[in-house]
Amino acid sequence: MTVLAIVEHDRGTITPASFGVLTAARNLAKQMGAKFEALTIGANADALSEVISKYGATTIHQAHNSALLDFGPDAWGESIAQVVRKITPQLVISSGTERGHEIIAQAAARLDLPAAMNCLEFDKNFTGTEPLKVVRARWGGSLMEESQIDAPIKLVTLANHIVEGVEDPTNSQIAVIEVELDDSVKQTFVQDRVERVAGVTLATSPVVVSGGRGVGSAEAFAPLEELAGLLNGVVGCSRAVTNNGWRNHTDQVGQTGTRIAPDIYIACGISGAIQHWVGAMASKNILAINIDPQANIVTKAGYAVIGDLHVVVPAISAEIRRRKNL
């Protein structure tokens, strides 16, 4: 029996979510008494075998094809499908990210197998051949679904930020698999890429200073920008803000925006609707600044300041400057 972890990477750089996937796959393999194997797609990811072996994969499959130079959902999905057909694992697990969902869905469609995305828990008694019970996130995490995957091969993605990467090194074997890709799957490769300007992103920044309807206008985000700058963080916002056209959707934290897990999330003038909360709830610490002590976000946050953000935020910036002697 085999548990196969799909290692998500970007042009050869492993993505943070993959460490959780490798760890979860290893744990599940242990539980099932199965082998834990991993798959990288494209020769540009071959070098990842070193880091993957630290997570204990006994075999690392390396899907090769000259066309696999960058990400492409059809090509990646087809590659996974071919590897799965070849090694027939009992369980295939990928990251709960945009790419992770997409390639698992692609592979599942090609294999005509069910797939369960954003799994939070797996049946602790699962042995490998029976239907697998999972708990997965619905409604962006505001509801949980217990469901059952009834198929010889179970395809899942692991919800992000659920399992932390824990190393358990081994000496991995490398198995190169040449996959065949026809023209039809090649057309969805990334054709071009506009690189993000270097720096932290909303998804990765350890500090996010976020504003909601209470900020009041696009201009009124200036003090939040200042505070974020002082903390080397980024500015986020709620859906109300993007709907009002105050900020771009790329800054939106929430179910249909970006899911974040910073060290601290500073929520200013945000009421804390569920759609927002599910995007921010993985934050390690939450500080709410709100005029209403009864606001949802205040009752859910670990820390709160009761007051008008337009006064409180500049005061915090001033205090930081004072301590930094700026």
Place this chain on the structure above:
Amino acid sequence: MNILVCVKRVPAPGARINITPDAQQVDTAFLGFTVSPHEECAVEQAVQLIEKHGGDVTVLTLGPVEAEEQLRTAVSTGVAKAVLVPIDTQDWDPQRTAHALASVIAELEVANGKYDLILFGNESADSCGYQVGIRTALKLGRPIVNGAKGLELENGIATVRRESDAGVEIYKLKTPACVGVKEGINLPRYPTMKGRLASKKVAITQNAATGNEGGLKLITLRRPPERASNTKILGTGPDAASAVVDLLEELGVFK
């Protein structure tokens, strides 16, 4: 140009989603219904594309007959045709849904010709399956890219912009093609009063569909455990600034 947009009727819940006593569904007794935000944007994108290039948008849903409401809402924002695939439940599992959609789309295309683009939402707001669009596209033998935050159509090529941590990726798909759209691609318009009234007069086509149940079965729904929180109030007003910066120091985010 012909564009098809697939949408799903979903409840519009509040901050707490209640579940029916049998734990099989969301309690929608006093909830309104909508389509997922991603799909609202897909409809808007389709309408914008035909406003630019000419043609027709058709909206398709598989759902209870009440989903007619969502179809009419789409029609009231500029969609020309609406097709309902009625089923007895709120939804079907992803494999079954994709099977049904693909066969209905095939039927529609026999009658109307191929759709240049078939749009889906990136994932549904309720079940968050992330797969119906992809499965349907593959059954139709068409390329699909999800996560579209930009979509242009020129000379039979659909250019998709998609955001990743690394930057903005560009995909180019030869039509006919499928795209999974994400919120943020546009700001969807609301129906106008005239649009709403006109939408009532549009005939909604019904296509029957079948399909075998897939391998993912819902057992129960439950609400996640309430995050027990004992909020520490650091202070009131600007006087709290010092306590806030102490906290930031403690957490190591301010050195």
Place this chain on the structure above:
Amino acid sequence: MSEFPTKAKCVVIGAGIVGNCLVGHLAKLGWTDMVQIDKGPLPNPGGSTGHASNFIFPTDHNKEMALLTLASQKQYIEMGMNNTCGGIEVARNPERLEEFNRRMTSAKSWGIDAKLLSPAEVKELVPFINEKIVLGGFYTPSVSCVDSLQTGTLMREGAMKSGNLNVFANTEVLDLEVENGTIKAVVTNKGRIEAEYVVVACGVWSPRIAKMAGANIPLTPAVHQMADVGPIDILQKSNAEVAYPIVRDMDTFCYERQTAGSMEVGSYAHRAIFMHPDDIPSNEASALSPTELPLTQDDFDPQMEQAIELMEMLGDAEIKYAINGLLSLTPDAMPVLGETVEVKNLWSAAAVWIKEGPGIAQLVAEWMTYGYPHLCDPHSSDISRFYAHEKTDHHIYARCDEHFNKTYGIVHPREQWATQRNMRRSPFYAREEAAGATFFDARGWERPQWFASNEKLVKKFASACEPRAHEWDARWWSPITNAEHLQMRESVGMVDLTAFNEFDFTGPGTMKFLQYMCVNNVDVEVGRSVYTPLLTPGGGFRGDLTIMRLAMDHFRVITGAFDGGRDNYWFNRHMPQDGSVKFTDMSSSLCTIGVWGPNAEKTMAKATQNINAEGKLVPFDVSQKNFPYGSVREVLIDGVPATMFRISYVGENGWEVYTKMEHGLRMWDSIAKAGEEFEIIPVGMGVYAVTGRIEKGYRLMGAELESEYNPVEAGLNRAKVKTADFIGKAEYLKAREEKPCAVMCTLEMIDNTSKSGIKRFPTGGNEPILTKTGERIVDTKGRVSRVTTAGAAPSLGKYLLLAYLTPEHAVEGNELRVMYMNELFPVRVARVGSQPVFDPTDARMKS
């Protein structure tokens, strides 16, 4: 945040416009140690206030509502929360133009500046209106938009700053504890608070909360649909929250109100949609708020078409927000205010709209502080007005369903309910139905207004029974009433008075108790009666009734159907707690027939027997000598034990005859048979309540008699004041020392021919009495002269009006004007004070 208290003087539940303004007013009146809670967050806890359209059209035909609205608007102005934008009601139908004339009249009464507009003038003020479908407009420049949330916040914070109030949001009431019929504590999810007073100001949730204490607040949450559409160029360019007058499209029951760059379209035209308070979703489970439910689009579509018809620009505007908003509806469309009848010190301040919120909060605060409001008489908002059958969901849904679409309707002052009829029938109903009675509803009772069987008398009294030329004046009216009136005055008539309420008080403390309740001395001989007002602590009218002394410690109070509930509460509320008085409501046990007219004595002489000292059944001597006016006797009528009470509300010799319900029909037939030779006829309430009464200048509770007026002003003060203390005595004594600044007068119309050449008959719906130059007459207490009752005086060939006048105008023979349907008619003061126009010496009653 302060600790959750365990004790408070007063807990106010609800932080909408009512709860917030109430704590503000209570604090101003000196209340301390108050706690206000709401289950939602602040400043918008999710009730109806949060989605209100927040505009005020001050004109109302109902005096109470008009005064409360004006008082509210004044408060909004004082707090800087009133944004005057003007408002136009537009007519699409000719009937509506007539209604505008009536609205002009009511506006005049309350001193509201208003103007009728031509379609072109409407267009000038509202350039985007389609004036082609508009027949005219009723323009009120003082119409305003208010910020109800901010007003509430200011009121609440004012009370907090004064140190008299603690506020707790997100605090849900789980139970209300009652001990010995008195509110004891409020149990919440944050803890239990013992409280002396508890006020339910929970809007649509009020019934649910009251029920926790076993009390009833009869209202239902109901849907009012509204949509916000925009952006719209012309509105955006105005750069203002409201630059254009609010338009009420009266004939489609729809309004258009600018909100900055968009237009809010609201509807009262859709089907009535109700919800049970228990079914309203929680704040957390609501997509918007608990009272902003998803729009049921099909219901709203017809309104959108009509809105586009009126303002074409709306068609291309986007529907940004559309809801089935919940508001409170009551069975009679009036608020539900006052102490609950079931639980002492548990108060209701519910079914209140934004336009009257602050005024009602003031009124309730005064009520709680002084024992009765000062602002105005809460007569038709009083929670104790409801009878048992009126508190059921069945009744609430039926009546609300009936009146919801009348929100913008043209409702005649005499208009009758179509639903929930035949709830209560007298034993005589079958006879009345056979006589072709047209029944009017009196709080569930079916009362004949007139009888088709008396149609033949219309010919007999043709000159006094002319039909009314104007349909409005003739609506819910018949010339038969005048014929019945004259036949009664000529011979004898019998009136079904079963709707009366009878309260029996027995026990050793009864005399003392009733002395305390009543103005006039009730310590009369057994077999005698007393007419007496009940006063508020402020000395105004609280009740008006007669009391029979049936035995030393047995008194029977008689009051009318429209005041039974209120009087029942008032007596109950003041009952001694030592058990010395027993109160038995006999209203459902007794039926009553009034027999009046010159031949009443002969009729009853034939019908009545008693058992003499020898134990023999003999005719009873009903002569004035044996049975004088005001006395009460037990008799037998065809074997039926009955109580005869010699009194009259129509100015004729005769009796109110009481017997048990089950004997009623037999008694009716017996009297009818005895009266046959005198051509006795059944007489309807048209005579009893209007023509007979007004000829005699008899005052009616709720019309002439209101808490704003005292017995001196009403002309009902007696020569002497009893020594015993009674409620309102101090104020009554004071009023007797002062020269009244208004006195009740009877006026006669000099000429009721309108400009159009037809005769008009005011309905008695607060039409203003004006000087000859058309100026309002306002007394030094700020009360306006207006018609409290109007009706024909068939015996005099006149049309009479009752109104309070200031002393300089209250001069017999003085000529004034009455405004009716926006037209002035000359009137003359016929009587000042209580002396009747007809039979001024009351000779007919006592001969």
